[in-house]
Amino acid sequence: MASAAAAGDGGTLVVGSYQEPTVYDPNHQYSWETYRVDRHIYESLLAEDLSKPAAKGPPDLVPALAESWQVSDDATTFTFHLRRNVKFHDGTDFDAHAVEFNVRRFHDPAFEFYDVKANAFMKAVYGDLKSFEVLDSHTIRYTFNHPFRDFLRMLPQGNYVSGIFSPQALKRYGQDGLAQHATGTGPFRLVTRVHGEKTELARNDQYWGTRAHVERVVFRPITDDATRLAALQAGEIDILTRTPADAVATLTGSGYSVPESAGAGLLYLGWNFRNRFAQQLPVRQAIIQAIDREGLAKTLFKGHALAAYSILNPGNTAFDPKQRDYAYDPEAARRLLAGAGFKDGDIRFTIATDEANQPSIEWIQRDLAKVGIHVDILSQEWLTYTSNLPKLAPEVALTSMEWGFVTPLWVRIVYQGYVVSRGGAELVGLELKEAVETASREVDESKAIAAWQHANGLLQQQAATVPLVSFTRYFTTSAKVRGFNVPAQNWYDLSRVSLSA
Structure with a gap:
């Protein structure tokens, strides 16, 4: 169960994105601006420590929906011990069979809910997968035909996304409907998406981990640099994505933070x-x-x-x-x-x-x-x-x-x-x-x-x-944003961010 939020938490954080997201389906999506949103909805077996500053190198891998794991000496077999008492946003249980449903969707042509599109998107990671096994209700095993040392690092990546969705949601809304009803286990849940206008997330107060600070996050796609910058300066957005280079000096001299980083892109x-x-x-x-x-x-x-x-x-x-x-x-x-x-x-x-x-x-x-x-x-x-x-x-x-x-x-x-x-x-x-x-x-x-x-x-x-x-200067935050870190990665963790009065 999520821990209690600190005093003074709450409010709505607004992010100005520079692209329109694609779709909020982990097996159909691409683009960083999409993953910057839906990584807060869906979680994978492993996560990255996005609190690690960029200057200290790539973020470490940390437990997420898997509490622990073992890798065979030849890097072909990966066994995961899943976290217990985790619920999807629709109230259904996360367990080994939920992961099995997710994997069979993109890997098993004999599966009732197999999806050709998902298979095409996920092949770069799972194309060499030999077998997937449910060992018990909270233990699973992936076996590959050849050594795949990078498999663990690929699990929390922003393409070929291994985020786990609710099987019940896909059964209810269908292969294409899942994106409109994104249902994961993450610290935020999807409220609404209006193409060309906004995506709104609400805090998941039943989250298994530490509860997010802000109550809501709104992502606004603003493709024009000047318009996006003006929205920041007018106080309409709190975090600016892809900061216009000619505005960095002005922003840093006006109380905004434009952290320097060497990212992964x-x-x-x-x-x-x-x-x-x-x-x-x-x-x-x-x-x-x-x-x-x-x-x-x-x-x-x-x-x-x-x-x-x-x-x-x-x-x-x-x-x-x-x-x-x-x-x-x-x-x-x-x-x-x-x-x-x-x-x-x-x-x-x-x-x-x-x-x-x-x-x-x-x-x-x-x-x-x-x-x-x-x-x-x-x-x-x-x-x-x-x-x-x-x-x-x-x-x-x-x-x-x-x-x-x-x-x-x-x-x-x-x-x-x-x-x-x-x-x-x-x-x-x-x-x-x-x-x-x-x-x-x-x-x-x-x-x-x-x-x-x-x-x-x-x-x-x-x-x-x-x-x-x-x-090297990609994001800008307003003076009221607290706890925003730019890691040596192409995305961030907004569950750690809070807003001052």
């Missing part, structure tokens, strides 16, 4: 290898050499971002600042293009982006023009943009994304999601594929990190992605 470009220019290594290398990433970080982001030369972001456990791809050198880029037989104006393609990242793409457009490459920009609002990513037109050579993980398994996710699925596996070579598989199955942590760094080096040699920047 970065802004980068992914290739569409079905584009004829993206298929050529000299062109990919030249494009990277033509982009002034230091200038992008210092000018467009006013120094509140770090130039990125690796897809392994600073918050990743395998990050090595010495691993760098191709340095900024427009003259070398011109020589590469000429050597490949291209003259000024011969190369023309489209970069697709969401609206939030359009200014960065416009910067890149100007840089590439300097080496004779013409870029058209296709900019769309987030939900439209992401829905179109699986069906890219051949004239689109690059797409923007803001993503990243603290685990080096991120390299495999990038390889599968931005190389293999986009037609680039043969182009970048068998050596990279084998390096990713070797690193994925390594059990020893130090050996695994070395293996991931090797795979990352091959990824860099092939110019298989275009890292741009990682942000």
Whole structure:
């Protein structure tokens, strides 16, 4: 049962989000702005200690719906002992059979409530799952075909989400209805969602853990930077997401907190290898050499971002600042293009982006023009943009994304999601594929990190992605917000936050 709230607790916390969330179904959702909401509704077997400051490194894994666990020496078998006396928001019991229902939904085609869409979303984590067993009412076991050292770290991640929902809710509302009636075990419960306007959560006073401080949390999607900033300054929101870089100095001088952090994410470009220019290594290398990433970080982001030369972001456990791809050198880029037989104006393609990242793409457009490459920009609002990513037109050579993980398994996710699925596996070579598989199955942590760094080096040699920047001033809080921590992760814990009078 939840502990009592401290004196003075209460009130409504308002968060200004920079994107419209997707859906509040843990097996259907994607995007950080979605997970920043529904991680407070749904919980996984493990959680992360999001009270750990970013400067102290990735958050530690801590018990959540599982009180303890054991991992076999070969990292193929994971046994979890579940927390007792936990209720879903609808009053039904959380136990081993509830977890079994969740797993069978996305893994067992013979299950009555199997969902093809959920299977597609969850395959990156559970595609190699050999078996799931209920050992007793509060003990479960996952067994994988191959070693999967990163499984525990993947459980509380914001994509391929392993949050546990109420089986009764899915039975009642259906596969697509669960998102409108999100029912988990977390410190907050869903009250309402109005697309384009707000998502409102209420404190779960029957929560098994420490009761949240605030009574309600409202997430308001405000996609325009200036409008979102004005809402903060007018006192309409308490926490601002993705702080406009040119406002940091003004905000810090006006009583707001804009904490510095090196998170788990970065802004980068992914290739569409079905584009004829993206298929050529000299062109990919030249494009990277033509982009002034230091200038992008210092000018467009006013120094509140770090130039990125690796897809392994600073918050990743395998990050090595010495691993760098191709340095900024427009003259070398011109020589590469000429050597490949291209003259000024011969190369023309489209970069697709969401609206939030359009200014960065416009910067890149100007840089590439300097080496004779013409870029058209296709900019769309987030939900439209992401829905179109699986069906890219051949004239689109690059797409923007803001993503990243603290685990080096991120390299495999990038390889599968931005190389293999986009037609680039043969182009970048068998050596990279084998390096990713070797690193994925390594059990020893130090050996695994070395293996991931090797795979990352091959990824860099092939110019298989275009890292741009990682942000260092992402959130802003008003003076009345207490207890908000920015961890070395892409989300936060609002159950620890309170509001002063």
